[in-house]
Amino acid sequence: MWIYTQQRVWGPPWPNRDGWRDRQWWWVVALSLMVVGLFSSGIATAERVRPFRIGALTTSWGPTPQIVGLRDGLIALGYREDQDFFLGIRFTQGDTSELPTAARDLVQQGVDLIFVDSDEPVQAAQQATQQIPIVFASTASDPTQLGAIESFARPGGNVTGVTDLALDLGPKRLQVFQELVPHLKRVLFPYNPVVDDAPRVRVYQDAAHLLGIELLAKPLRTEAEAQATIRQVKQGEVDGILAPFSIVLNIPGFVLETGIQRGIPTMFNSAFFVERRALASYGPDFYETGKQAARLVDKILKGANPAEIPVEVNPKIEFAINLRTANALGLTIPPVVLFQADRIVR
Numbered sequence: 001m002w003i004y005t006q007q008r009v010w011g012p013p014w015p016n017r018d019g020w021r022d023r024q025w026w027w028v029v030a031l032s033l034m035v036v037g038l039f040s041s042g043i044a045t046a047e048r049v050r051p052f053r054i055g056a057l058t059t060s061w062g063p064t065p066q067i068v069g070l071r072d073g074l075i076a077l078g079y080r081e082d083q084d085f086f087l088g089i090r091f092t093q094g095d096t097s098e099l100p101t102a103a104r105d106l107v108q109q110g111v112d113l114i115f116v117d118s119d120e121p122v123q124a125a126q127q128a129t130q131q132i133p134i135v136f137a138s139t140a141s142d143p144t145q146l147g148a149i150e151s152f153a154r155p156g157g158n159v160t161g162v163t164d165l166a167l168d169l170g171p172k173r174l175q176v177f178q179e180l181v182p183h184l185k186r187v188l189f190p191y192n193p194v195v196d197d198a199p200r201v202r203v204y205q206d207a208a209h210l211l212g213i214e215l216l217a218k219p220l221r222t223e224a225e226a227q228a229t230i231r232q233v234k235q236g237e238v239d240g241i242l243a244p245f246s247i248v249l250n251i252p253g254f255v256l257e258t259g260i261q262r263g264i265p266t267m268f269n270s271a272f273f274v275e276r277r278a279l280a281s282y283g284p285d286f287y288e289t290g291k292q293a294a295r296l297v298d299k300i301l302k303g304a305n306p307a308e309i310p311v312e313v314n315p316k317i318e319f320a321i322n323l324r325t326a327n328a329l330g331l332t333i334p335p336v337v338l339f340q341a342d343r344i345v346r
Helices: 065-076 096-108 119-128 166-180 198-211 223-231 248-262 286-301 323-328 335-340
Strands: 002-004 029-031 052-058 085-091 113-116 134-137 159-163 186-191 214-219 240-242 266-268 280-284 317-322 343-345
Touching: 052 065, 052 096, 052 119, 065 085, 065 134, 065 286, 085 096, 096 113, 096 119, 113 119, 113 286, 119 134, 119 159, 134 286, 159 286, 166 198, 166 240, 166 266, 166 280, 166 317, 166 335, 186 198, 186 223, 186 248, 198 214, 223 248, 240 248, 248 266, 280 286, 317 323, 317 335, 323 343
Parallel strands: 052 085, 052 113, 113 134, 134 159, 186 214, 186 240, 240 266, 266 280, 317 343
Antiparallel strands: 002 029, 280 317
């Protein structure tokens, strides 16, 4: 039996496309499996006993868009949930220190495949097993530089997946923020230096310099420090807040909260936050990343070796604007910018 329980949460569950949005069952995921025979701990090269057991590992508070996309993608491929596959979720609620233990737990439970949705879970899963296939969906960093794979064409080892190279979108994200907020001159960028390391921060610093923006990069090392620092930001001190790539320490949650309460424009990399009153987001469509990864999972479940499955890139970028928030901030979005938006929340 897998039991994963809620400890704390800052906001509503991650959105999805077919009704999971308002269902709370995933706060306690209890899957009782009646298994005939033993599950192999190695990479699948022969037919496995069904249902397949997929363990998802995330730093979030519940199913992320990538995980929902994986589930929907498998169903679209003809798999039946709870008959052909079970999906159990381990979430560490913003605490990366819990990832190694969570990854080892999945290995000990004999899952057939581990699915991860960001850089840190990829590394934790790799440390936990070199045998069980690992499929990632979304990496901010180049997966080769991350050490997850040897090359895109031949990943090697037990890891493959779909990347969206979200880090490369940083300069464009800041440019879009400036187009939305014409008076944008001072931007706060709170981040955790353990996760958002120097190269990630430098991407924004270089882009800000070219755009004539003063980037106030603020390293935060604990959740308490993040909460206290971000909540102290007042309207007029900065013209906007740029959320980091990672949800570690719940920094994006505090950015969202402060932006709403203080009337400060906020920019994120996921439309999830725009649906919850952030001004805008520019980044990969994470749901589509997960859905695309389902095809790779399908190949592995049918016996393919992940070492020989090329890593794919999700090319779908999503630009979302919350018009209600823009109106509350007194912003008039230029028609040419609205035309570029893929999603408008009214």
